[in-house]
Amino acid sequence: MAKSPPADVAAEDALRALETAIAHDIHAGLLPPGTWLKQIDLQERYGRSRGDVRRALDKLVAQRLVQQVRNSGYRVHPLDPQRLDELRQVRLILEGAAAETMVGRADAAMLARLRGLATAFSLAVEHRSILDQHEANQAFHRALLELCPNAELVRLIREARLRMPSAPMSQWPERGWVEESARHHHAMVDALEAGDRDAFCAMVRAHIRPTGRIPAAAMVRAPAPIAD
Amino acid sequence: MAKSPPADVAAEDALRALETAIAHDIHAGLLPPGTWLKQIDLQERYGRSRGDVRRALDKLVAQRLVQQVRNSGYRVHPLDPQRLDELRQVRLILEGAAAETMVGRADAAMLARLRGLATAFSLAVEHRSILDQHEANQAFHRALLELCPNAELVRLIREARLRMPSAPMSQWPERGWVEESARHHHAMVDALEAGDRDAFCAMVRAHIRPTGRIPAAAMVRAPAPIAD
DNA sequence: GGTACCAATTTTGGAGTCAATATGGGCCCG
């Protein structure tokens, strides 16, 4: 049953690889919101069969990252300010709750790794391209999420982050925010190291930047009710 | 342009209908966890083409309600105690956060409707089949969720609830829980009517019952101080 | 009597093909 046939794993990973490749290009800004994703273009762009493209697109539709219009094809989901703010609130809820479970779970090696990723991001902010900054940021947060023991929660957070279409790219250029992000990362590691749960959670929440306008009325209060 | 072609809408709804039909049968216990979902069976069971069955199955896989094994087909996702508990925590997080946003948004008509659905559930508990109870419960919670202004959050909650495989059916029969659920529903409406946010949120959290047995080993240590 | 092997059947996965529909340009008419 659970053998390890390379062909099977390869095929399965290949499908997911295509899916994440398209998602990556969307986040990188190569496929701006509203762009029509013609199957034939993707087919030759990624060198895959049409069926694979179609299945990957369907998965992306299930994640609401792309939109399907009957008999017109798929297109990158246009970003709606309302939806963007709702997504931000969802991230606040999920990542805030996850933060509660993370403090105290990092050993020395993990702390060192996180510190390294935080400094890598700082360096990227100074000397590298925006795309590299994006990568470094994702790497840091990916590692951070490994501390959360709730696999389902982690999956949900990953999906929620994935669902934010091109948000980073369009708003990062504002000088000052990236640098603040870098400081946030280091502060998170500091709090983790000190075992200061409140500081850590506060930093995680502060890190989720408000989208353009701040409708304070819709803010959710609520600290996480999660069991350890 | 955007004419009103019944074919398009019908086709789109038809696909989703098949998807929800399968999900419904899974929740109803007709397709227990671990069951192999042979495409040909579903094809003749729901009277749909194989392509439709496949696409619906893929969507269900994306929602982690069914599992796909290469060259062996799809099967209902087996319920793992660990995963079930993680899902419960996720529901606590999401529904608890949603509850915070609901108080004060219900007008008189909505309150009356909720009250009616709560009593309908109570009646179902007394006089109807388990399946009817399940339906009544879903109807109440569906209506309740309409109070949440965050559409993305609502979607996430619906998906999370959908992802719980057959949990209600397998554990509801324990006499006492269903009746407590009915009381919970009425208490929620009471709190909503009184505008008592804390009471409402507490009730929502209490309503998310702990998963059957608590495998202390699987717990991430720490007593789960769920609800209050 | 139990076990291991082998063949037949069933089921999946994918590719190819074909009809239906939207898009864009050109043409005709006002």
Added chain:
DNA sequence: CGGGCCCATATTGACTCCAAAATTGGTACC
């Protein structure tokens, strides 16, 4: 000169068919 209609093209969506793989049942052997 501007607007509306019609047709050619390209793209999508669905059905069908075929090969590959796994499961099942049977049989022979130990």
